[in-house]
Amino acid sequence: MQKMNPYKIDIGAVYSHRPNQHNTVKLGAFQAQEKELVFDIDMTDYDDVRRCCSSADICSKCWTLMTMAIHIIDRALKEDFGFKHRLWVYSGRRGVHCWVCDESVRKLSSAVRSGIVEYLSLVKGGQDVKKKVHLSEKIHPFVRKSINIIKKYFEDYALVDQDILENKESWDKILALVPETIHEKLQQNFQKHHNSLQRWEYLKKTISSQDNTKNDKCGPWLEWEIMLQYCFPRLDINVSKGINHLLKSPFSVHPKTGRISVPIDVQKVDQFDPFTVPTISSICRELDTISTNEGKRNEAESDIKHRTRDYKKTSLAPYIKVFEQFLENLDKSRKGELLKKSDLQKDF
Numbered sequence: 001m002q003k004m005n006p007y008k009i010d011i012g013a014v015y016s017h018r019p020n021q022h023n024t025v026k027l028g029a030f031q032a033q034e035k036e037l038v039f040d041i042d043m044t045d046y047d048d049v050r051r052c053c054s055s056a057d058i059c060s061k062c063w064t065l066m067t068m069a070i071h072i073i074d075r076a077l078k079e080d081f082g083f084k085h086r087l088w089v090y091s092g093r094r095g096v097h098c099w100v101c102d103e104s105v106r107k108l109s110s111a112v113r114s115g116i117v118e119y120l121s122l123v124k125g126g127q128d129v130k131k132k133v134h135l136s137e138k139i140h141p142f143v144r145k146s147i148n149i150i151k152k153y154f155e156d157y158a159l160v161d162q163d164i165l166e167n168k169e170s171w172d173k174i175l176a177l178v179p180e181t182i183h184e185k186l187q188q189n190f191q192k193h194h195n196s197l198q199r200w201e202y203l204k205k206t207i208s209s210q211d212n213t214k215n216d217k218c219g220p221w222l223e224w225e226i227m228l229q230y231c232f233p234r235l236d237i238n239v240s241k242g243i244n245h246l247l248k249s250p251f252s253v254h255p256k257t258g259r260i261s262v263p264i265d266v267q268k269v270d271q272f273d274p275f276t277v278p279t280i281s282s283i284c285r286e287l288d289t290i291s292t293n294e295g296k297r298n299e300a301e302s303d304i305k306h307r308t309r310d311y312k313k314t315s316l317a318p319y320i321k322v323f324e325q326f327l328e329n330l331d332k333s334r335k336g337e338l339l340k341k342s343d344l345q346k347d348f
């Protein structure tokens with residue numbers, strides 16, 4: 001790998017033949033057979049609901065969107081689907097990836113993958129669609145649990161940091177999501193209130209006193225629909241449903257930012273800060289310091305064996321630990337499965 005010095009490393013499916021044989025086998029015989037279920041969440045897909053940055057830019061104010069996305073999707077993958085081996089990775093720039101690596105998951109067809117992404121998608125419609133979330137009267141447990149997660153962040157994230165009801169321009173976007181019959185009332189009263197927190201309280205009070213009409217649901221549904229439109233994860237469907245899609249390898253270097261694509265510890269996702277993730281130059285500097293210090297101590301000892309472990313002495317170490325823990329669990333469950341199989345065979 002070092003000799004080839006690749007510009008980037010993408011990971012795709014396991015194929016029926018070796019990659020270099022793909023032109024030599026019979027047409028159609030070269031088939032993707034297994035692949036992790038992957039998710040790609042990109043901040044650019046939230047441009048209509050974040051007010052701090054746009055396109056490739058991110059900041060600490062909008063990063064909460066990724067924190068909520070990880071909590072919501074990870075909970076569902078674990079509790080609703082029973083998937084055990086999930087690795088979350090920072091992409092190095094403006095988003096996150098998730099790799100689900102359970103053996104049974106790797107063999108899923110595209111149709112089943114599409115079904116899973118469909119289950120996990122609530123925000124629908126492109127740029128021209130204003131209202132992107134429509135809840136049915138009976139709330140699915142997945143939706144309810146997702147709302148409960150969003151509720152923990154909504155005030156700080158949406159009302160304070162994003163200030164989504166700050167001025168007429170911003171609240172007009174929210175008015176577009178509620179029935180026209182209450183627009184005027186809300187407009188007038190929003191002007192009387194001083195900040196997003198007060199205006200949100202007023203909005204909640206108004207819609208809960210409103211009767212449901214045939215086409216417009218009011219009450220808590222409407223409140224939840226707005227919260228979901230502003231906070232619910234937006235998945236890149238095509239990345240997840242295909243079995244041929246490629247995704248950047250964990251620990252690769254993002255070409256634009258120089259940041260390392262590092263695994264995220266889900267237990268500590270609220271503390272994860274993309275701006276403190278090591279870059280290729282910061283790692284090189286650290287390695288230089290380590291080698292000069294060690295060179296002073298004992299020049300003869302700096303053999304190859306020593307150097308291979310050097311990365312563990314850099315600020316990459318905690319991220320590598322997360323990755324190793326993930327691999328260890330995967331290995332344990334693989335060995336467990338093999339043992340079960342051999343026990344079953346003995347029974348006969």
Ligand SMILES: [Zn+2]
Pocket residue numbers: 050052053057058059060061062063
């Ligand atoms: Zn931002």
